[in-house]
Amino acid sequence: MSWWKNAIHKSLLATESIWDAYRDRYQLASRLAKPLIIQVYIAYASGNRVYLHGRVIVRSLIRVNQADSAWTNFRNSIKRFRRHEIPYASIKFAYRDFQLNIEADSEGYFDLDTNLPIPIESSHPGFSLELVHPDAKHEVRTDALFQCISPSGDFMIVSDLDDTVIKTDVHHTTRMIAHTFFQNAYSREIFPGTSGWYHALQAGPEGTSKNPFFYLSTSPVHLLDLLQDVLDIQQLPKGPLLLQDIKTDESTFVVRGSIRHKLPHLQRLMQFFKDLPIVLIGDSGQKDLLIYGTLAKEYPDRIKTIFIRDLKLASKAEQVDRQIAELRELGFDIVLFPDSLSGLNDSISRGYAKSS
Numbered sequence: 636m637s638w639w640k641n642a643i644h645k646s647l648l649a650t651e652s653i654w655d656a657y658r659d660r661y662q663l664a665s666r667l668a669k670p671l672i673i674q675v676y677i678a679y680a681s682g683n684r685v686y687l688h689g690r691v692i693v694r695s696l697i698r699v700n701q702a703d704s705a706w707t708n709f710r711n712s713i714k715r716f717r718r719h720e721i722p723y724a725s726i727k728f729a730y731r732d733f734q735l736n737i738e739a740d741s742e743g744y745f746d747l748d749t750n751l752p753i754p755i756e757s758s759h760p761g762f763s764l765e766l767v768h769p770d771a772k773h774e775v776r777t778d779a780l781f782q783c784i785s786p787s788g789d790f791m792i793v794s795d796l797d798d799t800v801i802k803t804d805v806h807h808t809t810r811m812i813a814h815t816f817f818q819n820a821y822s823r824e825i826f827p828g829t830s831g832w833y834h835a836l837q838a839g840p841e842g843t844s845k846n847p848f849f850y851l852s853t854s855p856v857h858l859l860d861l862l863q864d865v866l867d868i869q870q871l872p873k874g875p876l877l878l879q880d881i882k883t884d885e886s887t888f889v890v891r892g893s894i895r896h897k898l899p900h901l902q903r904l905m906q907f908f909k910d911l912p913i914v915l916i917g918d919s920g921q922k923d924l925l926i927y928g929t930l931a932k933e934y935p936d937r938i939k940t941i942f943i944r945d946l947k948l949a950s951k952a953e954q955v956d957r958q959i960a961e962l963r964e965l966g967f968d969i970v971l972f973p974d975s976l977s978g979l980n981d982s983i984s985r986g987y988a989k990s991s
Contacts, residue, residue: 670694671775673726673764676856677875679782679849680755681907687728687747690856691721691739691766691775699864705817712816715857720744725768730755736767744880757783782875784908785845790939790987791908792836793901794916795923796852796876799944801825801865806920806948820864826944828975830870835979835988836914837872842989847908848874851900853893855881893922894929901930905937912937914987916978918944919951919971924958931967940968940985942978 670693677688695718697711720743728735733753739745760783766775784791797803802824804810814823837846848871854862856878863876877900905913915930915938917923924943931938941962943955959969968985972978982988 670773671721671766673766673775673777674856674859675764675777675779676859677877678762678779679847679875679904679907680760681784681909683750683752683754684907685730685747685749685751685755685781686903686907687737687745689745689764691724691726691743691745693719693721697860699819699821701821703819703821708817708819708822711819715861716855718857721766721769724766727765727767728762729765730762731759737764755781755783757785782847782849784847784911787839787844788846788911789839789844790912790914791847791849791904792833792914792916793849793851793904794833795897795918795921796850796862797854797918798920798946799826799916799918799923800829800850800871801862806946806951815858820861820868823861823865825865825869825871826975828979832975832979832982832988833872834870835991836982838989840986840989848872849877849904850874851877851897853879853896855879857881894926897926898929901926902933905930905934912939914939914942916942916944918946919955920946920948924955924962924969928958928962928967931962932965935966938967939987940970940981942970942972942981944978945971945973947973 671691672694673689673691675687675689677686679686695714697714699711703711722739722741722743724739724743724745726737726739726745728737728747730751731753733751735747735749737745737747760781762779762781764777764779794800797805803814833848837848838844839846850862850866852862859876859878862878866873866876877897879896913934915923915927917927924941927938927941931941943959945955955971959971962969970978970981972981979988983990
């Protein structure tokens with residue numbers, strides 16, 4: 636390239652950089668004038684160690700009613716995916732008298748995985764987050780709770796959501812899109828009997844335990860409020876939703892596959908709650924058997940049972956049968972159940988839940 640072309644090229648790059656900086660400052664100033672929220676996606680603790688994941692975003696008002704039309708649901712879905720982030724925010728974390736600052740990334744996401752100088756008590760799991768920088772027009776503060784292991788917890792339960800709890804039809808793209816964008820928390824369906832079964836698992840064989848629940852899904856964090864509302868309306872046990880961040884890398888979306896998303900979350904849970912065995916619940920439609928089987932091989936002494944909802948997909952039947960046979964040969968307890976009542980009965984027969 637000749638010297639003058641090189642000079643023009645550098646000048647254009649410099650101009651673009653200045654314009655980008657001006658645009659970013661203008662957008663940030665515009666966003667800071669609006670109500671903001673520190674959204675907590677995940678929060679759990681064991682002893683002194685805590686894990687926290689969330690995002691600083693512009694608050695978008697989404698009102699949901701049982702009688703909402705498909706068009707209203709679609710507009711609300713678009714709002715969820717168009718939420719604007721506050722990049723490089725600084726957030727003050729406070730638990731009792733202890734405080735520290737957390738720095739968000741360029742898309743407003745932040746993580747805290749550390750040991751505190753004081754333990755998190757299950758009787759006092761509350762903490763607060765407050766925006767320190769940049770300065771916003773309104774005070775930005777969030778109070779939330781850590782998921783802690785109760786002294787009466789015998790085991791933890793990790794359940795997939797899509798097509799294990801909530802009917803999503805992941806294997807059928809058109810129906811999955813219709814469920815996601817044109818339904819709301821009132822119209823989304825769960826598999827009958829799931830709430831009763833999960834509460835029985837949470838209560839344990841004597842009916843007095845407080846076994847912790849975690850919900851694992853490749854759904855994006857943008858759907859957190861929707862999925863939380865579904866769980867609340869359907870009266871399922873409360874627990875963190877381990878959803879997926881969707882980040883932009885230059886001009887493309889970065890979306891992890893189910894293995895790259897789910898397995899690290901499961902491994903972190905096993906490391907956090909080192910003395911607690913685990914019950915895993917998934918379905919035969921995706922890669923739950925592969926993921927749970929991988930975890931079982933890493934922690935063979937802590938896997939109580941892997942429950943798999945049989946979606947009866949002909950295209951998956953041979954693969955599912957082969958994976959189950961391989962895991963059973965290794966000594967793992969695998970239950971392929973047709974409905975939630977069967978799952979409950981299998982749980983009772985194994986001593987995980989109380990017979991009513």
